[in-house]
Amino acid sequence: xxxxxxxxxxxxxxxxxxxxxxxxxxxxxxxxxxxxxxxxxxxxxxxxxxxxxxxxxxxxxxxxxxxxxxxxxxxxxxxxxxxxxxxxxxxxxxxxxxxxxxxxxxxxxxxxxxxxxxxxxxxxxxxxxxxxxxxxxxxxxxxxxxxxxxxxxxxxxxxxxxxxxxxxxxxxxxxxxxxxxxxxxxxxxxxxxxxxxxxxxxxxxxxxxxxxxxxxxxxxxxxxxxxxxxxxxxxxxxxxxxxxxxxxxxxxxxxxxxxxxxxxxxxxxxxxxxxxxxxxxxxxxxxxxxxxxxxxxxxxxxxxxxxxxxxxxxxxxxxxxxxx
Amino acid sequence: xxxxxxxxxxxxxxxxxxxxxxxxxxxxxxxxxxxxxxxxxxxxxxxxxxxxxxxxxxxxxxxxxxxxxxxxxxxxxxxxxxxxxxxxxxxxxxxxxxxxxxxxxxxxxxxxxxxxxxxxxxxxxxxxxxxxxxxxxxxxxxxxxxxxxxxxxxxxxxxxxxxxxxxxxxxxxxxxxxxxxxxxxxxxxxxxxxxxxxxxxxxxxxxxxxxxxxxxxxxxxxxxxxxxxxxxxxxxxxxxxxxxxxxxxxxxxxxxxxxxxxxxxxxxxxxxxxxxxxxxxxxxxxxxxxxxxxxxxxxxxxxxxxxxxxxxxxxxxxxxxxxxxxxxxxxx
Numbered sequence: 001x002x003x004x005x006x007x008x009x010x011x012x013x014x015x016x017x018x019x020x021x022x023x024x025x026x027x028x029x030x031x032x033x034x035x036x037x038x039x040x041x042x043x044x045x046x047x048x049x050x051x052x053x054x055x056x057x058x059x060x061x062x063x064x065x066x067x068x069x070x071x072x073x074x075x076x077x078x079x080x081x082x083x084x085x086x087x088x089x090x091x092x093x094x095x096x097x098x099x100x101x102x103x104x105x106x107x108x109x110x111x112x113x114x115x116x117x118x119x120x121x122x123x124x125x126x127x128x129x130x131x132x133x134x135x136x137x138x139x140x141x142x143x144x145x146x147x148x149x150x151x152x153x154x155x156x157x158x159x160x161x162x163x164x165x166x167x168x169x170x171x172x173x174x175x176x177x178x179x180x181x182x183x184x185x186x187x188x189x190x191x192x193x194x195x196x197x198x199x200x201x202x203x204x205x206x207x208x209x210x211x212x213x214x215x216x217x218x219x220x221x222x223x224x225x226x227x228x229x230x231x232x233x234x235x236x237x238x239x240x241x242x243x244x245x246x247x248x249x250x251x252x253x254x255x256x257x258x259x260x261x262x263x264x265x266x267x268x269x270x271x272x273x274x275x276x277x278x279x280x281x282x283x284x285x286x287x288x289x290x291x292x293x294x295x296x297x298x299x300x301x302x303x304x305x306x307x308x309x310x311x312x313x314x315x316x317x318x319x320x321x322x323x324x
Numbered sequence: 325x326x327x328x329x330x331x332x333x334x335x336x337x338x339x340x341x342x343x344x345x346x347x348x349x350x351x352x353x354x355x356x357x358x359x360x361x362x363x364x365x366x367x368x369x370x371x372x373x374x375x376x377x378x379x380x381x382x383x384x385x386x387x388x389x390x391x392x393x394x395x396x397x398x399x400x401x402x403x404x405x406x407x408x409x410x411x412x413x414x415x416x417x418x419x420x421x422x423x424x425x426x427x428x429x430x431x432x433x434x435x436x437x438x439x440x441x442x443x444x445x446x447x448x449x450x451x452x453x454x455x456x457x458x459x460x461x462x463x464x465x466x467x468x469x470x471x472x473x474x475x476x477x478x479x480x481x482x483x484x485x486x487x488x489x490x491x492x493x494x495x496x497x498x499x500x501x502x503x504x505x506x507x508x509x510x511x512x513x514x515x516x517x518x519x520x521x522x523x524x525x526x527x528x529x530x531x532x533x534x535x536x537x538x539x540x541x542x543x544x545x546x547x548x549x550x551x552x553x554x555x556x557x558x559x560x561x562x563x564x565x566x567x568x569x570x571x572x573x574x575x576x577x578x579x580x581x582x583x584x585x586x587x588x589x590x591x592x593x594x595x596x597x598x599x600x601x602x603x604x605x606x607x608x609x610x611x612x613x614x615x616x617x618x619x620x621x622x623x624x625x626x627x628x629x630x631x632x633x634x635x636x637x638x639x640x641x642x643x644x645x646x647x648x649x650x651x652x653x654x655x656x
Binding site: 124 | 447634
């Protein structure tokens with residue numbers, strides 16, 4: 001992008017270089033922190049530098065990342081989706097009903113079913129005008145309840161090797177969930193970067209009224225992001241269910257909404273809406289996973305990693321503050 | 325005559341709409357109480373009513389702090405974690421005397437609430453994120469300090485705390501007294517003091533309030549401090565209610581219940597409108613729904629969140645419709 005802002009061009013070259021350096025630092029801060037953490041781990045942690053460990057860390061963050069990608073789109077429009085964990089529970093329960101059918105049917109059917117809940121969120125938020133946090137909170141409370149009512153709170157176990165491969169399988173040495181995560185990230189990135197939908201999402205997040213006046217169907221865009229968020233959550237739910245070979249309505253996706261929101265904001269998407277930063281979100285999720293792994297592999301209690309994460313969230317937001 | 329009659333009927337409808345928006349939760353509460361008293365003999369007994377009040381007094385106290393925060397267009401996700409911290413600190417400090425066990429936890433959680441407010445006001449970061457980080461961080465500290473095990477209050481003080489959480493005074497449970505006193509104080513502050521008016525003013529229009537010379541930053545810090553202090557204190561009462569056992573998982577998800585109660589009570593998330601009496605009604609509504617499910621006895625406990633969530637959704641949809649209608653009227 002060329003800089004046509006006159007006030008910027010008046011800045012002396014040396015200042016400009018400093019500005020550019022600051023901009024670079026901001027842009028690459030997240031990858032740099034990740035690289036630094038990997039180097040630190042390589043020195044400190046036993047058995048860290050093996051491909052197995054790397055894939056394991058990515059495997060652990062894959063479902064959070066999937067959910068966080070949908071959350072990125074929602075947050076980019078200035079909304080929020082607290083219901084993702086509940087949608088994962090619904091997806092886990094629903095996919096067990098479809099186990100007699102081919103895997104494609106299981107995937108498509110469950111995603112379609114969960115899309116309905118995203119549609120409900122979207123309609124309540126964009127057509128009725130309820131605040132996103134409270135509308136999705138209602139589904140967060142009720143959705144998991146529905147899943148528990150259906151299973152009576154029990155774990156539903158099953159055997160279905162083809163479906164289980166979605167969570168347990170490996171392609172060469174890469175776990176399938178990691179592949180799914182990257183495919184989704186790439187697809188969403190292409191849509192956001194090169195298609196009008198991405199521009200519309202950003203426009204709605206920047207200024208909803210202006211977007212409306214510019215002829216963008218704001219309601220439809222908002223509806224779409226909540227549906228997408230539910231679809232990605234359902235995919236994440238199926239992956240975890242396949243990995244466990246069991247649908248656990250009570251525990252699946254618990255608190256994932258908070259992890260996903262944290263990944264999104266650490267990744268640089270503004271809570272007030274604006275540009276959706278898909279790779280920022282992916283890196284944000286990986287950073288959080290890396291911190292957890294660092295603590296786990298060094299036998300430091302999990303609780304300390306929560307404290308570090310809290311600091312990272314605030315620090316990341318503070319550093320990105322000037323982007324507005 | 326016609327031209328006079330029409331605005332009048334419109335006026336009545338408008339007043340009804342405004343009444344519903346303000347008192348919709350009250351109407352729902354009355355209807356629910358009537359329904360429950362007719363259907364269940366055990367409902368309208370003093371034992372049952374006092375039980376409902378007692379069970380919901382803790383979430384009620386947290387929700388009062390949340391009301392202040394939401395009135396100022398903020399949100400506080402850290403209340404549950406601060407509640408756990410308050411209880412744990414009280415248990416850990418109980419060997420050093422009553423004053424230490426009561427004052428220090430509240431002071432610490434108030435301070436952490438103040439940190440929330442400070443970061444929100446000075447660094448201009450969204451309340452959602454700041455308090456989310458506080459929620460995660462404080463929960464981590466609580467787990468780390470307790471090694472995820474329950475801490476019990478020292479024997480010398482067990483009686484005092486158990487009375488605070490479980491005792492009765494003139495036939496009414498002590499926590500209910502505490503809740504009602506805090507509620508009355510909060511209602512008074514919001515209605516009759518400059519502090520309360522400033523809360524509404526900032527929620528209504530922050531920039532204008534700032535231009536009027538009100539120290540918005542200070543107010544924000546004060547309100548988040550208040551929310552933190554109330555959460556910490558609630559943690560102490562809750563530990564007392566559980567026989568002196570402070571649990572590191574205490575208050576998990578309470579922030580969401582509190583937000584739900586505040587919103588059902590008619591306080592708008594966009595700030596500036598609502599009050600703590602509405603919050604009381606919201607808390608009671610959610611509590612009575614739970615009570616009805618228990619009295620029914622045949623419903624699986626899994627139905628409880630389904631009914632609560634659906635109920636929350638219905639209430640906010642009605643609210644949104646009423647607000648939309650009001651805005652359209654204003655435009656005309």
